[in-house]
Amino acid sequence: MKILITGGAGYIGSHVIKNLIQYENHELFVYDNLSTGKRKAILGGTFILGDLENREKLKKLFLKEKFDVVIHFAGSIIVPESVSNPILYYKNNVSNSVCLLKLCKEFKVNNFIFSSTASVYGIPEKGIANEETPLNPVNPYGRSKMIVEMMLKDFAYSNPSFKYCILRYFNVAGADPQGRIGQENLKSTHLIKRICEVASGKIDKLSIYGNNYNTFDGTCIRDFIHVEDLATAHIAALEYLSNGGSSNIFNVGYGKGSSVKEIIEVTEQKLNRAIKYDISERRPGDPPILISDNKKIKETINWTPQFDDIGSIVTSAYNWEKSLTIS
Template identity: 45%
Template sequence: MAILVTGGAGYIGSHMVWSLLDAGETVVVLDSLTTGFRWAVAPEARFYFGDVGDRAVLARIFAENEIDAVVHFAGSAVVPESVAKPLAYYENNTAKTRMLIAATIEAGVRRFVFSSTAAVYGTQDTPEPVKETAWLRPESPYGRSKLMSEIMLQDAAAAHDFSYVALRYFNVAGADPLGRAGQSTFGATHLIKVACEAALGKRRKVDVFGTDYPTADGTGIRDYIHVSDLVAAHRNALDYLRRGGEPLVTNCGYGEGFSVLQVLDTVRQVSGCDFRVDYAPRRPGDAAQVVADPTVARLKLDWVPTHASLEHIVQSAFDWEGYLSRKNSFDAGRSEDGRLVANG
């Protein structure tokens, strides 16, 4: 039996593939390589190039492989971009997820793990860690597109012999402790990656959007989770479903928040480098503060984080950025005209 990982050439998906292989699982990857990289896929995984919304590709994968479960990462995940291109987000995150759910059920596969987001919560009325039972009021098309997908999963599970776990991620960061995977997307907007790039001189500056939030230093507060702990939650979700677990929605975060300025200070400390910071108005769709209550994941999935330190997250991200710099330099040296080549 194999696990189908959509988006397995991307940031979180590539970590999941390595983790599954480490556990002795057989892994099938589907990725369009729109933002992912073929080199990021572990060589032991079976790779299919294609779109998660392509019925023919999905039918081929289910026909050629004995799939036990689907872990769905593929999609778009940039809040400001979703505000500018809402229909693209409803296509990539909602319509294509519907296609995948349908293909999964038609193939008789009963287990589905979904990559959701804390963006479904929006800004809450209290600074307390948010529970899964909180009001759902997403402030961006990205958050709404993911919430719609959660609703589809709920309805599909009620009508079919099918169960799922939807994991509402908070802010994922860091890299594989063994150095096999990390955040490699060109032009990424993730704060820790952007700050690490600036510390290494790969960016001129870091833009801080919003200094007038109702927080201690005026900047937004987020719950940062190490990608390895997030992947462990997915592995535990698979085990939960294999034990016959009922449909479940759960947060994935540590329950502790850090402001943008606190993150930037940590990057300076870890890297030993300073960098320019510019301040700009708030971005549409950004909440002031979102911090997880992780109780459900710990109780239902037996999830115990092992990397819950902002310094550790930043150190692993910084080390990965250094690796990417060396990799790009090596690849550029092999190109015919000496240009910095894309790692595609």
């Protein structure tokens, strides 16, 4: 299949490409403006430097390559930034997705995999969300993703040949176990990346945002998924669509949670060093607990996680972070 991968130079896209290049029957085209992604993270396929806003360039590419599938990672992803600059998020995440879908319609590209997020659930009542849990995002980032989800559903309804898979990622962490690629966005607010920055001496200490939540140790609980397992979920979603699977939405998480303090403790044990932290104010919109119900993905598509272990997530993330210090 000919696959267009938007945002493939980024953290998650580059891991999916690393997996996809093992399949000889796929031809990959990576379209990225390198705003946060890195050229060296793209381990295979044809790279095209371009912005999704550049409609002409994108159209020429669609015309030339006749894609079978689009995997759409490109977007802006920092929640606090979305609060201070919402227009950027509606432009990059929503308006650029409209453009992409228009081209899919014009060039009859009928398979689409979309990177969505657990943020679309907002603060679910019991802390566990399945795909039927009402969507109630609490920031512009989550809302921009929800709008694209709604648009995909409406578009597929109007155009029955078009099939989508929406993957709602939970807390993505870790890096390539062989150390070739990993999270490199300097603005990243991801907990495990921040802990690894402390562990590698890049920052002095971690801020824990609130220790008085109604959880067993007072800190927030999240469902951390290794980026390697997230990558193979995309391969399974691609297989599902190419085998005639109908449009669908899947949570991608392990279905269990770890608290912020637990992650710190595991890191301290694994790396045999203390992680300094302080306690800051709660951040508005942070749910106390956010865990996936992952029954649907496990029952519907051929996905078996291989790295469901906080220790290996933290170790791979730390090794990657250290390599960034050296380079």
